[in-house]
Amino acid sequence: MEGTREHSNLTVGMGSVMERTALASLQPRARITGVVYLAYFLFAIGTLFTPATPKDIVAHELLFRLEFAVGLISLGLYVALTALFYNLFRPVNRNLALVAAFLGLMGCAVQALGSVFQLAPLVVLGGSHYKSVFNAEQLQSLAQMLLDLNAQAGAVGIVFFAVFDIVIGYLIFKSTFLPRILGALMVIAGLGWLTFLSPPFANYVLIPIEVLGFLAELALMLWLLVRGVNVQRWQEQAGVTRAQLLVR
């Protein structure tokens, strides 16, 4: 039913493929956003089991490498999600939607760069040229330093995603096509993630912040996936008139 609502008033009176391509921009594409969001969720959940110590990563090397790959693919999906969110919320406030997009891109870039340090410990611990010149304890501490750098870069990235969440939450709140409660949840989740400005403090309150962050995004993802957005309201907010959709 939702699907027909998204398409019904657009399939009328359309000529060429090109026109259909142009009209694609007048669609919120909420469902596709939900699907990419779901894919991101599935990949991101796969990174929750990362072995934490140098000993663990050597013992479970393939698992560690697999989660590295999964984490990166989730970041790639997040870049796509950032673009989809920009298009979804542009009708609400174009400048703020662009701010959110840039914040999301910064978060992705910082975390992707930090992930270089995630794989580096394996190189240090496994390379023969290290073993011959450093003793085991030195290599362990080198590996631990690289892992800590990766975690620190992750925390820096989270700060960008925190502000991203707050801006997206505000845009949802101001939108007429999504429930306000979803926006309020995103703002609160974003404020929680902001505690990563001080990782030691964030560690104190980590569980509630993670649960809140997970639930807020889960709710938004499921809503987009299952309900989509109110397309008519979205088009009204975008200033799209029926004339633009039908007449040429």
Add this chain to the structure above:
Amino acid sequence: MERIAGASPRQLARTAGGLYLINILGGFFAIGLVPGLLFVAGDAAATAHNIQANETLYRFGIVAHILIDVTAVLMAVIFYELFKVVNRRLALLVVFFTLVATAVETANLVNQFVPLILLDGARSSAFTAEQLQALAYTPTVLQGIGYDVNSVFFAGYGITIGYLVFRSTFLPRLIGVLLAVGASCYLAYGVADMLSPQFAAHLVPYIQLPSLVGEGSFCLWLLIAGVNVQRWKEHASTATSRLEWAQ
């Protein structure tokens, strides 16, 4: 931005082609030739010696790498202008993937300065010469991991722009297919190298050929043939008459 928007599509295509050529040739020098000449796989001492003996070449490699990253950002803006008439959203996605990939690649270049700092004999150090060589070798490995990281974002760029070329009608469809296939191979290699470097080593250089063919043909077509301006304008007029609100 105004002047770019006002430029003719053919000018835009030619400029992008020229920048792409600099990008490919500079990439061959900075990512292929210089490391190929100086880095000795698994031999930290020989690598350290080569970098010290050819410091100027090594530094030129870094400079070339920074320059090609700059061309990537410029190309992203031009590609947005060229392809927004096909699909504005996907043209924006091309820009987003390019920005993240380029930011990661450029920031990762900082690692390449580590050998120059560590191997500088004028600085006193608490490490032995062998330890310094081993530490100086690490960035060459981090560089490789950085390319794996980038493969995800680069694949997003290549597949998206391949689709846009395919749908464009003002560029040959075949080039779009080649770009997407090349990007997929690049991603396959990146993921393989993340999971098992030993296995991934068997894929080189064959896995890199599709990407070279795809990007090479795209670059040369833009540079020599440009785009079919009439078809491009048909797209543009359809897009603007419908989407004045969106500009």
